[in-house]
Amino acid sequence: MTIAPGATLGILGGGQLGRMIASAAARLGLKVHVYNDDPASPAFEVAAFSTCASFEDAAALEAFARAVNVVTYEFENVPSDAAALVSRFAPLRPGAQALATAQDRLAEKSFVAGLGIETAPFAAIDDLAGLEAAVARMGRPCVLKTRRFGYDGKGQVTIRDGSDLAQAYEAIGRAPAILEGFVPFAGEYSVVAARGADGSFAAFELCENVHRDHILALTRVPADAADSTRDEAAAIARAIADALDYVGVFAVELFLLREGDGAERLLVNEIAPRVHNSGHWTDSGAVTSQFEQHVRAVCGWPLGSCARLGAVEMVNLVGDACEKWRAILADPAARLTLYGKAQARPGRKMGHVTYLR
Numbered sequence: 001m002t003i004a005p006g007a008t009l010g011i012l013g014g015g016q017l018g019r020m021i022a023s024a025a026a027r028l029g030l031k032v033h034v035y036n037d038d039p040a041s042p043a044f045e046v047a048a049f050s051t052c053a054s055f056e057d058a059a060a061l062e063a064f065a066r067a068v069n070v071v072t073y074e075f076e077n078v079p080s081d082a083a084a085l086v087s088r089f090a091p092l093r094p095g096a097q098a099l100a101t102a103q104d105r106l107a108e109k110s111f112v113a114g115l116g117i118e119t120a121p122f123a124a125i126d127d128l129a130g131l132e133a134a135v136a137r138m139g140r141p142c143v144l145k146t147r148r149f150g151y152d153g154k155g156q157v158t159i160r161d162g163s164d165l166a167q168a169y170e171a172i173g174r175a176p177a178i179l180e181g182f183v184p185f186a187g188e189y190s191v192v193a194a195r196g197a198d199g200s201f202a203a204f205e206l207c208e209n210v211h212r213d214h215i216l217a218l219t220r221v222p223a224d225a226a227d228s229t230r231d232e233a234a235a236i237a238r239a240i241a242d243a244l245d246y247v248g249v250f251a252v253e254l255f256l257l258r259e260g261d262g263a264e265r266l267l268v269n270e271i272a273p274r275v276h277n278s279g280h281w282t283d284s285g286a287v288t289s290q291f292e293q294h295v296r297a298v299c300g301w302p303l304g305s306c307a308r309l310g311a312v313e314m315v316n317l318v319g320d321a322c323e324k325w326r327a328i329l330a331d332p333a334a335r336l337t338l339y340g341k342a343q344a345r346p347g348r349k350m351g352h353v354t355y356l357r
């Protein structure tokens with residue numbers, strides 16, 4: 001079915017990512033229907049239609065899916081039953097395979113390694129004895145992560161010399177887990193890219209990310225990396241997208257290693273099957289924003305240009321940093337986006353600023 005302006009895009013999830021996708025969709029003449037379980041969802045405020053119901057509510061999910069022309073999501077923990085149900089009534093883009101792969105760190109790393117792309121060494125952990133054996137094999141330091149529901153450093157613990165393994169396993173709730181070798185990276189990078197419904201592909205430029213307290217603090221483009229590294233990042237993204245028959249925008253989080261002779265190597269840490277915080281710079285730093293690109297892809301429209309417009313820095317406003325909004329607005333180089341969240345709690349992403357120079 002052809003989707004044209006005037007059609008309705010359904011979005012599962014109602015956070016700031018959904019809010020920014022909805023705004024981009026409205027700009028292209030689409031109507032947006034947001035489905036989320038929290039009445040205080042930032043995306044509800046900018047959508048033509050909204051449904052506030054649980055992701056277990058089959059009747060509400062069916063009514064939502066019947067009311068829209070295509071469904072996408074803005075968070076990767078959409079329950080698989082909800083995704084399956086919705087996709088019976090409307091195309092779900094990206095599809096269930098991408099969701100299932102990205103939801104489980106073991107499936108994700110196995111998938112990436114299966115494509116011949118380098119990751120940290122990893123092992124599946126199902127009990128304490130397995131953890132002890134894997135740590136003995138892999139050596140310390142290493143990182144223990146839950147297979148599911150980890151984000152911004154939650155659900156993970158670094159095992160160092162002297163760390164007690166029983167305590168580490170306890171700290172992640174004795175959940176099914178993955179143990180990873182510690183990567184002595186020179187920096188954290190990411191590539192945000194899109195694959196269209198016709199298999200077309202477009203990648204934004206490689207970007208460099210700085211984290212504070214496990215939360216993305218800023219993204220810089222152009223990144224400090226060799227041209228061959230940028231090309232490799234785009235090739236990695238393309239291989240992943242093709243193998244998943246992916247439709248939409250996604251991000252690949254990467255570690256960059258620098259050898260003694262300066263040679264660079266990329267390792268994949270994670271795939272985010274959605275628009276991504278490290279792509280927010282595109283809202284004013286690229287010809288097409290990642291949000292518009294996602295809308296174009298899931299509607300089956302031509303992808304837009306990923307060309308960069310200048311040197312860009314995107315700074316996240318975390319917690320009470322958003323209180324400086326007036327000073328930010330007074331800076332002619334700054335473009336401010338606020339997510340409309342009522343309460344600025346520590347660690348909560350309230351908005352971001354894109355500086356274009």
Ligand code: AMP
Nearest residue numbers: 120143150151152153180181182183270
């Ligand atoms: P993740 O939840 O996998 O994105 O991990 C959160 C952060 O922990 C990353 O951004 C890195 O800073 C760090 N980290 C995760 N895995 C590793 C690893 N295998 N080696 C070194 N640092 C890691």
